[in-house]
Amino acid sequence: MNTNLMLDLHDLGKSFELHHQHDAHLHVLDGIRLQLHAGECVVLSGPSGAGKSTLLRVIYANYRPSRGSVRLRHDGRWLELASATPHEVLDARRRTLGYVSQFLRVIPRVPALDIVAEPLLQIGAEPAQARQRAGELLHRLNVPERLWQLPPGTFSGGEQQRVNIARGLIAPRPVLLLDEPTASLDAANRAVVAQLLAEARVAGSAVLGIFHDEDMRDRVATRLFPMQPLEPA
Amino acid sequence: MSALLQVRGLSRHYGRRIGCEDVSFELHPGELLCIVGESGSGKSTLLNTVAAQLAPSAGSVRYRQRDGEWLELGQLSEADRRRLAREEWGFVTQNPRDGLRLNVSAGANVAERLMALGVRHYGQLRSIARGWLERVEIDPARIDDAPTGFSGGMQQRLQIARTLVTQPRLVFMDEPTAGLDVSVQARILDLLRRLVNELGLAAVMVTHDLAVARLLAARTMVMQHGRVVETGLTDQILDDPQHPYTQLLVSSVLTT
Ligand SMILES: Nc1ncnc2c1ncn2[C@@H]1O[C@H](COP(=O)(O)OP(=O)(O)O)[C@@H](O)[C@H]1O
Ligand SMILES: Nc1ncnc2c1ncn2[C@@H]1O[C@H](COP(=O)(O)OP(=O)(O)O)[C@@H](O)[C@H]1O
Ligand SMILES: [Mg+2]
Numbered sequence: 001m002n003t004n005l006m007l008d009l010h011d012l013g014k015s016f017e018l019h020h021q022h023d024a025h026l027h028v029l030d031g032i033r034l035q036l037h038a039g040e041c042v043v044l045s046g047p048s049g050a051g052k053s054t055l056l057r058v059i060y061a062n063y064r065p066s067r068g069s070v071r072l073r074h075d076g077r078w079l080e081l082a083s084a085t086p087h088e089v090l091d092a093r094r095r096t097l098g099y100v101s102q103f104l105r106v107i108p109r110v111p112a113l114d115i116v117a118e119p120l121l122q123i124g125a126e127p128a129q130a131r132q133r134a135g136e137l138l139h140r141l142n143v144p145e146r147l148w149q150l151p152p153g154t155f156s157g158g159e160q161q162r163v164n165i166a167r168g169l170i171a172p173r174p175v176l177l178l179d180e181p182t183a184s185l186d187a188a189n190r191a192v193v194a195q196l197l198a199e200a201r202v203a204g205s206a207v208l209g210i211f212h213d214e215d216m217r218d219r220v221a222t223r224l225f226p227m228q229p230l231e232p233a
Numbered sequence: 234m235s236a237l238l239q240v241r242g243l244s245r246h247y248g249r250r251i252g253c254e255d256v257s258f259e260l261h262p263g264e265l266l267c268i269v270g271e272s273g274s275g276k277s278t279l280l281n282t283v284a285a286q287l288a289p290s291a292g293s294v295r296y297r298q299r300d301g302e303w304l305e306l307g308q309l310s311e312a313d314r315r316r317l318a319r320e321e322w323g324f325v326t327q328n329p330r331d332g333l334r335l336n337v338s339a340g341a342n343v344a345e346r347l348m349a350l351g352v353r354h355y356g357q358l359r360s361i362a363r364g365w366l367e368r369v370e371i372d373p374a375r376i377d378d379a380p381t382g383f384s385g386g387m388q389q390r391l392q393i394a395r396t397l398v399t400q401p402r403l404v405f406m407d408e409p410t411a412g413l414d415v416s417v418q419a420r421i422l423d424l425l426r427r428l429v430n431e432l433g434l435a436a437v438m439v440t441h442d443l444a445v446a447r448l449l450a451a452r453t454m455v456m457q458h459g460r461v462v463e464t465g466l467t468d469q470i471l472d473d474p475q476h477p478y479t480q481l482l483v484s485s486v487l488t489t
């Protein structure tokens with residue numbers, strides 16, 4: 001077994017069956033083969049509608065694959081996510097598989113600092129330690145300290161996105177999935193994210209991401225994975 | 234990790250009418266499971282049958298009690314079932330008036346279930362009750378007031394305190410936020426979310442509100458006509474619904 005291999009997609013396919021839209025079948029992914037190794041950063045490229053976000057969601061087990069296999073190295077063994085139980089998926093998400101989407105899911109009344117700290121608490125960190133680490137990350141991402149105790153519902157798009165990145169990166173996870181996490185950030189903050197990703201890779205994480213911005217892509221990608229829409233839109 | 238609750242082929246009929254039919258699931262410690270579906274789909278029937286408040290027409294419910302022993306609920310005496318409800322379980326009803334004792338003080342409402350467990354010391358009961366009122370954001374100065382004078386949201390928070398004060402291992406909740414104003418709901422949901430995390434509660438919660446499931450539950454079961462039509466991780470069910478009924482449920486939420 002290749003000890004570096006973290007994620008192994010084999011003949012992966014995804015179609016949506018829309019029962020109330022004339023039983024439409026939407027074929028989005030087919031025959032995807034991709035291997036992701038520790039320390040690399042593979043960037044999904046291709047036009048809008050190519051299925052890039054769908055692919056990340058299938059790997060995160062947010063969408064269920066229609067065909068093929070998604071094997072994740074979790075806890076020193078292979079976990080087939082396509083057939084894993086909900087409890088196995090939740091455990092993989094807690095400890096192995098991170099996902100940062102473009103938008104922060106705001107939880108009413110929960111301050112930014114606690115939103116960021118939560119993934120560390122879920123793996124058993126001390127609350128004080130988790131909050132301190134959350135503060136360090138927010139600080140690096142230039143989220144002003146006066147915002148930390150406020151729920152991010154009223155933050156700007158860029159501020160919410162940085163809270164989301166901090167939350168997504170705070171727990172050291174071996175596989176990171178990133179869906180345009182820097183879309184509304186300025187150049188300075190994009191540079192911080194690139195630096196954080198570089199550190200995660202040095203620490204051994206494998207990164208699979210979507211980055212629209214070419215400058216960002218050049219900075220973080222070790223390899224591109226090109227994708228094309230299966231059906232004309 | 235081993236389950237806390239095992240439900241197998243559970244059915245409950247009302248005469249020839251189906252309440253719930255052939256439902257199976259497991260619940261693990263520390264896990265909150267939501268049951269969603271429209272009115273009349275059998276959610277309350279299922280919850281009450283699992284909680285041994287209704288007798289099943291078929292199937293079984295097994296519960297692993299505090300000492301690790303598995304109990305077959307259908308084979309327990311009424312006294313044993315009452316003991317479980319008192320010592321290991323909690324039940325939060327939709328209408329707080331059904332779960333509270335309206336003619337006694339807020340403090341007594343919270344203390345009552347503790348007294349049933351043998352806590353007798355007045356000062357201790359009072360200080361625990363005060364602490365729980367604070368935890369559910371009720372001014373402890375109102376400890377001697379009867380809940381009849383409380384708003385609906387306050388009554389529901391009091392019922393939550395009354396239920397959780399005994400640190401139950403398993404909590405059943407039937408639409409605990411239905412019928413309340415949206416802002417009041419948000420406060421109760423936030424409270425439940427925090428308490429569930431802090432106490433590591435296992436809970437089965439009925440709701441017709443998918444946003445509630447998204448916020449609180451890692452897993453969700455969808456019911457239609459008394460049957461479970463889809464079950465899985467809450468985010469899977471909401472973002473990639475498979476069953477036609479779930480797709481309808483999710484899309485009607487998105488358009489309202
Ligand atoms: N939950 C869903 N239900 C139905 N169709 C979906 C869903 N998610 C994505 N799609 C469809 O999949 C296709 C690919 O979308 P997406 O993965 O977002 O592409 P990209 O990220 O490359 O722009 C689109 O046609 C989109 O409408
Ligand atoms: N006590 C009862 N006697 C007869 N039928 C009942 C009774 N309670 C519920 N039902 C019927 O069982 C079905 C499920 O009801 P219920 O469990 O209350 O659904 P929900 O909680 O999802 O609204 C409905 O058809 C309802 O009319
Ligand atoms: Mg996309």
Ligand SMILES: [Mg+2]
Nearest residue numbers: 276277278407
């Ligand atoms: Mg009901």
